Amino acid sequence: MAPRVLISDSLSPTAVDIFKSRGIDVTFEPGLGKDKEKLLSMIGDYDGLAIRSATKATEKLIAAADNLKVIGRAGIGVDNVDIPAATSRGIIVMNTPFGNSITTAEHAISMMLACARQIPAADNSTQAGKWEKSKFMGVEVTGKTLGLIGCGNIGSIVADRAIGLKMRVVAYDPFLTEERAIELGVDKVELDELLARADFITLHVPKTDKTANILSADAITKMKKGVRIINCARGGLVDENALRAALDSGHVAGAAMDVFAEEPATDNVLFGAPNLVCTPHLGAATTEAQENVALQVAEQMADFLTTGAVTNALNSPSISAEEAPRLAPFVKLAELVGSFAGQLTETAIEEITIEYAGDIAELNTQALSSAALAGVLRPLLSTVNVVSAPAMAKERGIALEETKRGQEGAYETYMRLTVTTERQKRSVAGTVFADGKPRLIQIKGINMEGEFGEHMLYVTNNDKPGFIGRLGTLLGTENINIATFNLGRAEKGDDAIALVQVDEPVSDDVLGKIEALENVVQAKRLSF
Secondary structure, X not given: OOOEEEEOOOOOHHHHHXXXXXXOEEEEOOOHHHOHHHHHHHHHHOOEEEEOOOOOEOHHHHHHOOOOOEEEEOOOOOOOEOHHHHHHOOOEEEEOOOOOHHHHHHHHHHHHHHHHHXXXXXXXXXXXXXXXXXXXXXXOOOOOEEEEEOOOHHHHHHHHHHHHOOOEEEEEOOOOOHHHHHHHOOEEOOHHHHHHHOOEEEEOOOOOOOOOOOEOHHHHHOOOOOEEEEEOOOOOOEOHHHHHHHHHHOOEEEEEEOOOOOOOOOOOOOOOOOOEEEOOOOOOOOHHXXXXXXHHHHHHHXXXXXXXXXXXXXXXXXXXXXXXXXXXXXXXXXXHHHHHHHHOOOOOEEEEEEEEEHHHHHOOHHHHHHHHHHHHHOOOOOOOXXXXXXXXXXXXXXXXXXXXXXXXXXXXXXXXEEEEEOOOEEEEEEEEOOOOOEEEEEEOOEEEEEEOOOEEEEEEEEOOOOHHHHHHHHHHHOOOOEEEEEEEXXXXXXXXXXXXXXXXXXXXXXXXXXXXXXXXXXXXXXXX
16 A cells, blocks of 8 residues: 655645655545544644645644654754653654755845845835835945854854945854864854844754753843844744843844744734834745755655665654664664763864774764764754764764774773863763663763763762762752762762662752762763
């Protein structure tokens, strides 16, 4: 029986043609995504679901998808897909991370220019029969400073176009190295410096815990008077209430918004603000981009449903059917080791070295290294996957080096990942035990064994008496239950590490209390 694919959003007809040419039975109902109940009643009959942004692949929908094997998102953002729910049901989630980069970058430049010259307002006035030439005094972009928050694939294209407009470009991106910044012709800065220097600020980051409201009320007060803000990335990166107040006061001279915290944005606090330009999430809305992402998602889904090939999956590495059973536990290890290192990294990464020893060195280490890279990058780049991770690392000037060797030390096989940043080197090593579960075996050169848990605390401290008791007492006082408690130290009285698995996330308040404990050097909250 031929695989069946449902297209529930407005995808280019190109996608339909590709599916049919590959022998796949395709149902094209572009408005179905808005009818949640009808979609819910139909989804159980299909092997694949191809969507854009209108369809919400929620936990409820996925639970009803008894035959679903793959969800393909034509575009980069997957905010509308419950990836953990899909993963738990064994459903591959794919996206097309590079299909609309140029289109989105061009829209950001267009919005910047429209905001600088008040074009929409001037157009409305002129077509209403007015001739208010003196009312619409704009500003030039030539010689002005553009601040990029995020300098990855789209951000780097915006930088190139802005430099062509004779603008100075400064960029804040924790993963951008000095070498890559020089290559792009941008000045790498910290966020506060960008806020202080920029005449225009444009955002090109995904929405994560670290980037949500990155342009907060406090951040806006640090900007120079007369700044203009452009957001064609994701809603929720800008505090809309704070931006409205700043537009009303004149501190922010203008804003151009393509995305909003709640969409569709039929009512928003920003509407009616002075010098505001709005578009309805048009960043990827060009004929060329829609053709590109439609073709890519259809090809990827067809390949998976007909041959089992996995491309651009956010929850599965690219692994052939033959090697999957042996490789799978080590892929999980690589992702977890990478995530552990990534969550502890706060400054620009210059190099990642991955050492494979023993049996693991004989496996498909390319898939393992991609999984590890995705783990490292994901805390700040939520849309990264095991296929796009190497390209995203290269864009940011991050060097990757692999080494392989035979069995050494107490463990038959292990991998060690070392992250080199502008400030330090940090290594994390792990292995897979006979039960198939990944384990940590070394952190920063300190031997210790520990399991990965959903909620964890990583604490470095001076090895002095009383520390363990103080930490345990504090967690008990805060009603936080300890699942596991693993310790390691370099030497007696020297650097020590406590790795604590807890039953629920640790709040900022509790984390602050841990940091204030005697002899604590650093405390981090980790999640896996």
